[in-house]
Amino acid sequence: MKLKSLLLVGGALLSGSAASAGGFQVSLAGIKNNGMGGVGTGLALDQAAMFYNPGALAMVRERGVQIGANATFARQSFRGQFGSEERTLRNSVVTPFSLFAGFGPAEGKWKAGIAVYTPFGSKLQYADGWEGRFALTDIDLKSIFVQPTVSYALTENLSVGVGVAVLAYGAVNLQRDIPAQNAQGQFGHVELDGKAENKVGFNAGIYFKPSEKLSVGVSYRSKIDATVKGGDVTFSNLSAAATPSFRATEFDVTIPLPATTTIGIGLMPTEKLTLALDVNHVQWSQYRSLDFKFNNNVGGAGITSSSSKRFYEDALTFRLGGQYALTDAFTVRAGGAYDMSPVKDGYVTPETPDANRVSGTLGVSYKAGEHFSVDVSTQFVSLAKRTQTQSDLLNNGTTDRVAGTYKTNIVIPGIGFNYNF
């Protein structure tokens, strides 16, 4: 009963942001992990192992419920090659949210749990009248995964686990202006809004702890195609003369949420100190183009589809982090990550103004008594300044986007509450 109401609250708040990993991937599952540069696959820290490595869940001593929330503050500047002003976003805050609940016998070989998290998402609202308005004015991409998980310790040192990752909720909202003016000089506008179909994938992992001082883990999350069928198309500000060219009311689209493989290592040189390293490999090359199909005209008689090149490349993320138990109650954390962008030069789009990212993280936990603890983390993410010129766009046939320079910084404070029983 309690779990159900928590889920409902979560549903109201859940949303992701293109915040802490390349492309529109979001790695903000566990607040402890967030404080350590996002490591976790080689560790059995807490219930968030269901996200980072289901194989490690059986080795997590406590059973309990953990909820976490992040607030993503993205700040961006853009200067167009053909445009004079510096543009900033209409700032918005998004709050990726996670919930993990683990069960099982205290000393048994197995553990089970349920995880709710947001591995992909993006929300950006560009300045009114910005240069790229005909490519994008607003994007809001949300996904919520629910993952029932089981994990089993084969030996004292080796455990495996698997979760059924259900795309329980997915939503896409894309808006842009249309380069056709009405008699008042206003440009047309189109909004695409749709819900994704429910899909099922899996998340599996192996965890091996050969000694008190070393642990390793491997995990794999499968690809899921987020498919929207019959989403709503709404046109506005069109002149009467242009209306016959824009009669679509429904759209279909498929956005791949790519497979992710992670290898992690944990080192415990002393009882109080833990160090960890993760390397993620995301198969972004599965994202080749963004294709929309419409049920009627979009931009002229007989034009009922659109295709925009993506040709993402597989990308690696390197994460390094550690924690130190200052006292029985306080644990402090720090970490960092280097995240390679999957987006090639000339292919940067306003919906994912991506670049290589460097992030630094800090975290602290306070244990208030036997059952309750709170985690706080903060991430500082800096996307490298990225410029693409008109000739880059012409050379790649990607003139459906905008030439210019993007620079983005993101700050993501997070807080998590744990209740162990």
Place this chain on the structure above:
Amino acid sequence: MYKIFKNTLPGLALLGLVLGGCQPELEAPKADKGSADFSKYVAVGNSLTAGYQSGGLSNASQANSYPAMLAMQFKKVGGGDFVQPSFKAGQENGSGYLSLAGFNANGTPRLVPVTTSLAYTGQQLPSGQNQLTAYEGAQPNNLGVPGISVISSVSALTGGLAPYGAINPFFNRLLSGTEVLTTDYLTYIGRATPTFFTFWLGNNDVLTYATNGGVASATNPFSGLSDTTRFGIGYRALLGTISKNGTVKGAVANIPGVTALPYFTTVRVAAINASIKANPALPNAALAGLYITTGKGEVRAATASDLLVLTSTSVIGTPSTDANNPFPVGVGYAPTQSNPLPSQYVLDADEISAITTRTAQLNSIIAKSARQYKQPLVDMATLFTGISANGIATNGVTNTTSFISGNLFSLDGVHPTPRGYAVVANEFIRVINQTYGASVPFLNPNEYPGIPLP
């Protein structure tokens, strides 16, 4: 719990500070005049320079001329004020222009002339044209004169027999009463003392002839294809004058191919033939087709290599005015069984070839003269060849040369829209930056109107 908040509050306060400083700043792009001096910029040219569009010149269209846009960007690197020869208050719509009222059932646009706040005096020039009210301010920076060609700019080339101030109302309004018969454009631009100039003349040396379907008008001595000899003499005189023999820095543009203009590409022979063959009012319609009178006076069936002018739709298919000829205009079954479309509505293949050849010859004179007077060439011919093939994409929008929907050409099918002029200005900026080591910022063409639809 209290302790938690006590411990985290300073952290949250720190976070607030960090967020405040989180907004990245991108350095403003370098804006530099390089070796050029834009303090007094003067534009020499024809209708394109004046800002003519949709068949007219008004204060609004002047404000959206490419020289006005260039001056605005030059100002960011130390440029001075730019004076337009604007029309008086109450006469803002100048010569009047076309506006788009809607579309007919067959998809053709309904173009309606704007008739309010015009600047006509009610008098006529000796050439029969309606006179525009005089511009009384100081000599403007925009010296563009709609309609002017190279050989009409230099009165010596016609032995002084055709004073252009008495022919062209746009030039007439810039001259004082006593100058009209004595001052040619060469003399007029010689009074300017620019520190920087743009020079774009020569279009009308082929365009006037082309837009008239390859028919020179008996009343206008400058309506034929200009000959290369007089063009060369005139061009060098004009460029030498404004550049003070090559000592003033500027930029010189050449002539884009005129046959790619929407004026010639919108009405297609194939479409007209199809509509004739589908006309139930014609007997044996399937055997009928479009017949034309060529420049040489021959009557023949139109082919895909003939270009029909934009205004031909207003005459094709209209009832015959000749009692002995039963066919509607343009319709025929054989050369002797037809009511051929008059030559001024069609550029036949021979005329196209003559125009294309002459344009290339004039462009080679332009390139040579530009070198002679140490000016960079802005290759509008190549730019517009590319645009007519592929359109031009900026900031996610591809604008094309299609009539109305392409957004680059105004309702007359010949002159650009404000957006088209911004594309022109960007090409000038590109060449100026490259030549003079300047970094004048580019324009965003999409910020300028294309063709708003009713």
